[in-house]
Amino acid sequence: MELESINFDLRECVEDAMQIFAESAHQKGIELSCQVPEDVPRALRGDPGRRRQILANLVGHVIKFTERGDVFVGVTALDYGLLRFEIRDTGLGLAISKQLVEMMGGEIAVVSTPGWTII
Numbered sequence: 382m383e384l385e386s387i388n389f390d391l392r393e394c395v396e397d398a399m400q401i402f403a404e405s406a407h408q409k410g411i412e413l414s415c416q417v418p419e420d421v422p423r424a425l426r427g428d429p430g431r432r433r434q435i436l437a438n439l440v441g442h443v444i445k446f447t448e449r450g451d452v453f454v455g456v457t458a459l460d461y462g463l464l465r466f467e468i469r470d471t472g473l474g475l476a477i478s479k480q481l482v483e484m485m486g487g488e489i490a491v492v493s494t495p496g497w498t499i500i
Contacts, residue, residue, distance in 0.1 A: 384484060389429035391464075392417045395456060398436035402444050411444060412451035421458045427485065435478045439468055446472035463487075 399415050406413040417423075436454065443452050455467040482489040 382481075382484065384431060385428040386426060387429070388424065388426050390423050391421065391425050391432075391456070392423050394429045394433050395436060395454065398433045398440060399454060401437055402440055406444050406452060409444065409447070410449055411447055413440075413444075414451065415454040415456075417456045418458075421456050421464065422462075431481050431485065435481050436466070438478045439466075442472065443468055 395415055395417055399413060403413055440452065440454060451469070453467075453469045457465045457467070459465055479489050
């Protein structure tokens with residue numbers, strides 16, 4: 382697997398990934414929302430397709446295992462240009478996403494509390 386390194390808009394990338402599941406979430410009665418605050422850089426360089434793939438994998442699993450309620454994806458900026466993606470869910474499959482995130486020099490983890498899993 383190879384990674385691209387191109388300029389892209391993070392907010393657009395996240396919204397594109399969410400849009401893929403808008404209809405299926407709506408059919409299940411799930412409210413799908415995302416938040417990319419203004420302090421999170423929009424202009425990034427990297428592989429937007431792989432980031433979209435990771436988010437799509439995670440959000441797809443979240444929707445699959447969520448019976449009702451809402452699914453939320455939030456992005457926050459950390460120190461040194463790192464980003465944190467938080468996803469509310471009841472269950473995930475992480476193998477492919479873990480491999481892609483590590484290829485991009487990042488880390489992925491699961492921290493579960495009732496109603497929330499933070500990736």
